[in-house]
Amino acid sequence: MKRYELEDKEKKVLQTLAQRGAMSPSQVSAATWLLPGETMSVLKVLSNEGFVLMRNDTNSPDGLLVAITTEARLFIGRAL
Amino acid sequence: MINPEQDNTQAFGLSRLELILLASLAFIALFLIIFINFPTDNPNTASWLPTVQNQLRELLDALIPYGIVGALGCVVAIAELTSTFQTYPRAALQTRWARILILINMIAAVLALVITRLTLPTMNPVLQVLSVGVGFQGLIRTKFVLAKPIGGEGEGEISVNLGWLYDQFQNLCRTQIDLELMNNRRTAVIHLLDYYPSLAELYDIAWYTIIARATLSPTEEAAKLAELEKLIDPKAPEQFARSSIALMILENGGPGYVNLLLDQAMTEQRVEAPTRAVSSENLVWQLVETYSLPELVTFTEQLTSATDVLTWVHNAAKPDPNATEASQKAAIAHFLLQQIGADAIQRQITAGSTTNKPEEVV
Numbered sequence: 001m002k003r004y005e006l007e008d009k010e011k012k013v014l015q016t017l018a019q020r021g022a023m024s025p026s027q028v029s030a031a032t033w034l035l036p037g038e039t040m041s042v043l044k045v046l047s048n049e050g051f052v053l054m055r056n057d058t059n060s061p062d063g064l065l066v067a068i069t070t071e072a073r074l075f076i077g078r079a080l
Numbered sequence: 081m082i083n084p085e086q087d088n089t090q091a092f093g094l095s096r097l098e099l100i101l102l103a104s105l106a107f108i109a110l111f112l113i114i115f116i117n118f119p120t121d122n123p124n125t126a127s128w129l130p131t132v133q134n135q136l137r138e139l140l141d142a143l144i145p146y147g148i149v150g151a152l153g154c155v156v157a158i159a160e161l162t163s164t165f166q167t168y169p170r171a172a173l174q175t176r177w178a179r180i181l182i183l184i185n186m187i188a189a190v191l192a193l194v195i196t197r198l199t200l201p202t203m204n205p206v207l208q209v210l211s212v213g214v215g216f217q218g219l220i221r222t223k224f225v226l227a228k229p230i231g232g233e234g235e236g237e238i239s240v241n242l243g244w245l246y247d248q249f250q251n252l253c254r255t256q257i258d259l260e261l262m263n264n265r266r267t268a269v270i271h272l273l274d275y276y277p278s279l280a281e282l283y284d285i286a287w288y289t290i291i292a293r294a295t296l297s298p299t300e301e302a303a304k305l306a307e308l309e310k311l312i313d314p315k316a317p318e319q320f321a322r323s324s325i326a327l328m329i330l331e332n333g334g335p336g337y338v339n340l341l342l343d344q345a346m347t348e349q350r351v352e353a354p355t356r357a358v359s360s361e362n363l364v365w366q367l368v369e370t371y372s373l374p375e376l377v378t379f380t381e382q383l384t385s386a387t388d389v390l391t392w393v394h395n396a397a398k399p400d401p402n403a404t405e406a407s408q409k410a411a412i413a414h415f416l417l418q419q420i421g422a423d424a425i426q427r428q429i430t431a432g433s434t435t436n437k438p439e440e441v442v
Contacts (some may be wrong), residue, residue: 001312006232009265014205018176021280021283021284021287022279022281022283022284022312023280024410025407025411025412026410026411026414027329027414029396029407029411029414029415030411030414030415030417030418031414031418033392034390034404035395035396035400035403035411036189036396036400036402036407036408036411037400037401038413039403040402040403040407041402053309053312053313053314054314055279055312055313055314055316055318055321056318057087057278057279057280057318058313058318059277059278059279059280060278060279060280060410061364061365061368061406061409061410061413062404062407062410062411063406063407064407065279065280065283065312067280067283067299067309067312069309070302070305070309071278
């Protein structure tokens with residue numbers, strides 16, 4: 001993980017993933033009220049930074065699964 | 081080991097027949113103890129009864145030392161098995177080869193006592209039992225090093241390995257038990273995948289299983305969590321990830337925990353089935369597959385008049401280069417499920433399908 005400052009949307013997404021566990025990006029959208037496009041952009045940034053893991057999942061209607069990393073969990077525990 | 085369909089005929093790893101047999105033996109033993117140790121004072125009892133009681137007492141006195149060394153052999157074998165198969169001690173003890181190992185240990189200990197008694201008849205009986213019960217178990221697992229080169233690390237030493245034969249037998253048993261457990265592990269993993277098909281759910285269960293373990297040190301916990309994250313890595317094929325995470329749940333939680341998870345899933349299915357026609361997950365799939373984005377917007381308008389919900393759905397349905405149509409539809413479906421509820425959505429779908437709604441709302 002490179003950054004130590006999180007934007008509000010990123011914090012919201014990470015908090016949701018930490019509280020509710022692994023889910024699809026569409027579930028993240030629904031839980032955070034972020035629009036699907038916004039959610040994907042935030043998740044891509046967080047994934048590049050090592051805060052979340054994203055992979056394909058055929059059981060999900062949008063075909064993706066996202067989970068928070070342990071490091072990110074510890075990080076937001078300290079930061080939030 | 082793990083069969084969610086099986087009836088509850090097993091307890092402590094024994095079948096009902098074995099339990100009845102054990103209970104009968106315990107009852108007979110209890111009866112004999114009372115019968116032998118409490119001779120009757122009644123003058124009307126048969127004259128042969130005191131003689132039988134005396135003979136039985138003598139027989140018991142002769143058998144007790146063999147029982148003690150046999151029990152010690154049994155305890156040592158059980159200890160070896162449980163320390164070898166720490167994740168599945170109960171399942172390991174239930175295997176055929178575990179029973180063979182325990183039985184061989186018991187028989188060997190009893191034979192050792194027979195030989196000791198034949199060769200050293202004048203030896204104190206208590207000392208005989210102790211030396212065979214404890215000493216024999218140690219002896220068959222011992223390697224005597226007679227000479228060792230100075231500074232050498234096991235090379236060039238002269239030794240008599242009394243435990244070689246037992247080592248070979250123990251290795252054979254360990255391999256066979258592992259193979260028997262392999263079948264059980266595979267069955268457990270298949271059942272877990274059947275009842276928890278979602279990768280997200282499996283991941284969450286595995287994560288919780290690791291952090292809930294009381295005996296893991298912080299380092300071990302971190303290592304296991306890192307291992308779990310590797311399994312969810314995008315490079316790993318999906319089916320491999322699912323199976324590996326299910327296996328990880330089994331390895332960390334044990335068969336009892338997996339059975340609990342399966343029971344829970346089956347109970348949920350039984351409770352939900354009569355009350356709800358379609359599960360939330362299926363409802364999302366149904367909305368995504370049946371409706372287009374404009375249809376979903378109309379569907380929402382028919383469901384609610386809440387401005388914030390309508391605004392969000394309208395915006396979510398707008399074309400966006402960062403989101404696919406499937407993810408937009410899935411997001412709206414999940415959003416509706418959260419804001420409006422599954423029952424209202426189900427009713428609206430049913431009403432729509434009876435009046436051919438999707439075509440009407442375009």
